[in-house]
Amino acid sequence: MLERLKEYKELIAIIIFFLSGVFWLQSTFPSKNEMKTELVSIRCLLDSYMKLTQLQILSQEQDKQVTELRQKLSQVPPDNSSGGLAISPAMRAEFEQLKLDYATSRNQLGQTTRDMAKIRDELARGVCGKVAL
Numbered sequence: 512m513l514e515r516l517k518e519y520k521e522l523i524a525i526i527i528f529f530l531s532g533v534f535w536l537q538s539t540f541p542s543k544n545e546m547k548t549e550l551v552s553i554r555c556l557l558d559s560y561m562k563l564t565q566l567q568i569l570s571q572e573q574d575k576q577v578t579e580l581r582q583k584l585s586q587v588p589p590d591n592s593s594g595g596l597a598i599s600p601a602m603r604a605e606f607e608q609l610k611l612d613y614a615t616s617r618n619q620l621g622q623t624t625r626d627m628a629k630i631r632d633e634l635a636r637g638v639c640g641k642v643a644l
Contacts, residue, residue: 552639552640552641555638556642559633559634559638562630563630563634566627569623570623577613577616577617577620583609584609584610587602587609
């Protein structure tokens with residue numbers, strides 16, 4: 512039997528060489544299921560970062576709006592009914608609307624900030640899974 516194996520040693524070496532290459536390829540490169548898992552993870556990360564970017568842009572716009580409303584509110588003269596300047600009912604209604612808009616804008620900015628923090632926390636915890644590089 513050993514004599515017969517010696518006759519085919521080159522053929523056996525070639526078969527072992529190619530089989531080891533196949534095993535190396537399987538261990539080095541991902542399978543179809545692993546690729547699908549990676550793509551799902553990458554898609555989740557992309558969605559999270561896109562939401563975060565959109566919320567950051569929205570936050571900047573809301574911050575600008577809050578600053579503008581604060582400046583408008585600071586320009587409104589104080590109500591001095593006893594002497595000096597008296598504010599007309601139309602101006603008082605406009606002033607109340609400015610205060611309401613300011614409060615609403617601040618609440619929206621706070622909600623946007625909380626949403627951004629939530630997404631950042633999810634990304635830090637690795638909710639989307641880990642992407643192998």
